[in-house]
Amino acid sequence: xxxxxxxxxxxxxxVGMAAVVAGIGTVTFNASAAEAPIAAxxxxxxxxxxxxxxxxPAAIKPPKGSKPIGAYVVxxxxxxxxxxxxxxxxxGGYTAASTPEAQLVGTGGRIHHFGGPSWQSLRDKSLVTATxxxxxxxxxxxxxxxxxxxxxxxxxxxxxxxxxxSRLHTSGGAAPAGSCTAGQVVKIRYGAVYVxxxxxxxx
Numbered sequence: 001x002x003x004x005x006x007x008x009x010x011x012x013x014x015v016g017m018a019a020v021v022a023g024i025g026t027v028t029f030n031a032s033a034a035e036a037p038i039a040a041x042x043x044x045x046x047x048x049x050x051x052x053x054x055x056x057p058a059a060i061k062p063p064k065g066s067k068p069i070g071a072y073v074v075x076x077x078x079x080x081x082x083x084x085x086x087x088x089x090x091x092g093g094y095t096a097a098s099t100p101e102a103q104l105v106g107t108g109g110r111i112h113h114f115g116g117p118s119w120q121s122l123r124d125k126s127l128v129t130a131t132x133x134x135x136x137x138x139x140x141x142x143x144x145x146x147x148x149x150x151x152x153x154x155x156x157x158x159x160x161x162x163x164x165x166s167r168l169h170t171s172g173g174a175a176p177a178g179s180c181t182a183g184q185v186v187k188i189r190y191g192a193v194y195v196x197x198x199x200x201x202x203x
Contacts, residue, residue, distance in 0.1 A: 057136045060147035062164040065200040069161055070107045072194045077102025077113065078187040079143060079173040083180035091179040094186060098143075098175065101187075104194060108158035111194075117148070119165070119194070124157030130165055143173035143190055163199035167192050 080099045085092030104111040109123040120127040129152045136145035146167040153160060173190025180186075 056166065056168065057145065060134045060136045060145055060166065062147060062166065062197040063199045066164060066197040068195050069198045070158065070196040072104035072106030072108075072111050072196075074102050074113075074190065074192050074194075075105050077104075077173075077190055077192075079175075079190050080185055080187045081175050083182055083184040085180075085182045091181055093177075093179060094175040098173070098188075102190075106194075111159075113194070119159065121158045125155050126157030126159040127154040128152065128159045128162055128165075133164075139170075141172070141174050143167075143170050143192075145170055159196065161198045162196040164197040166195040166197065168195060169193045 078101050080101055081094040082096060082099075083092050083094060084096040099115045100113050100117055101115075102113040104113055104119075108121060110121075112120045112122060114120075116129040118127060118129045128150045130148035130150045132146055133149045134147045138144060146165075148165040148167065150163055150165065153162075169192060171191040173188050173192075176186050176188065
């Protein structure tokens with residue numbers, strides 16, 4: 001049962017990446033020796049940076065003139081929810097924000113996505129953190145598509161020029177319903193495509 005759900009999430013994420021590829025062109029990245037066994041999705045390259053990605057809801061489009069510098073699909077990921085219990089109560093719900101834990105693969109190799117929220121390249125260790133700027137329409141049972149604005153950079157590499165991140169083609173990952181007790185953590189599998197953008201300098 002679990003393997004079936006996992007396969008479905010990966011399949012949906014693959015469909016999402018296919019849609020991104022259709023919009024911005026098909027270019028593979030140059031894998032390092034450590035990454036060679038990974039079958040990375042084809043995605044954006046330098047010769048396609050000026051092409052926009054269709055289908056992004058208006059509410060979460062990056063700033064006008066932004067260029068995609070990388071696209072990555074979740075190959076294995078969960079949104080982790082910790083039970084929130086109101087003061088004086090004995091039970092609560094999974095109402096607090098989730099913490100991601102995911103492995104991504106795409107144009108620049110592998111990326112680790114974790115709390116912060118943070119994204120770190122496993123190739124060159126460049127790291128960014130970001131905050132939510134806007135969310136797309138709600139969809140039952142699925143985490144929303146997002147536009148995130150990067151607020152910190154660490155190191156030099158693949159992620160150094162990124163200013164915004166789109167979380168697109170999401171599936172799964174929504175908080176579970178029902179009551180829970182303090183300290184309980186639930187990990188919900190999800191799929192998504194992340195696109196990193198280089199925004200034009202402010203005038």
